[in-house]
Each structure stands twice: as structure tokens, then as C-alpha cells.
Amino acid sequence: MREPARFLREPKIINVGAKHFYDDLKSQGADTVHVDWRPPAGGDREMADLLDKLKKL
Template identity: 50%
Template sequence: MENKVNKLFSSQLAIANVGVDIFAKAFRAQDTPCVHVEWRPPAGGNKKMVDLLSKLKDL
């Protein structure tokens, strides 16, 4: 049975990395093109701040 994962990684990859940039750096270090999207959870995941921000959404 063909290993789909091996087939994927032996082909030309088109990679978009979202969030932690260490993965994007690792791809680039292996000469593999990668588009990195900077993303963090809203308010760094601080629930109190997320709740405060949500109270302003409808104003």
C-alpha cells in the first residue's frame, strides 16, 4: 500500500505556517519555501481581556 505521507514529502511542498514561527524557520533552514503568517490568540489568551473586548463588540 502506498504511503501517502512519504509521497507528500517527496513532492514539491507549498507550505503556509500559522502562529509559532519556529516551524517556518525550520523549513527555510532546509531550503524549503514557506509563507509564515503571524498570528497570536486574541489578547494572548488572557480571558479577562477577551471578555472585556467582547463587551465592546456591539458598541
């Protein structure tokens, strides 16, 4: 048997998107932070992909 995964023993969660899920996690006493996500590049996905590529250069 391998070493059990840490995220199963002690999940520390980043919530990206619906605030509702962050509230649910908090109400359960979870260790969590919230990302108030907004569409990148003004919601233009192709532009967002392009920016991602530039970032990686």
C-alpha cells in the same frame, strides 16, 4: 495507481503559529510563508466562533 499527490512531490507550506517552525522550514530550503498568528477576538474563543458564523452568513 492514482496520480501521486502534489503536496508530496512539491510541498508549499503556510506556517501558522510558532515562528521557530518557519525558521526550521526556511533552513531546509522549503517553499514556505509565515503567518504571525494572533488570537482572534482578543483571545475570546466564543466571540471568535461567533464572528466566524457572522462571516459565513
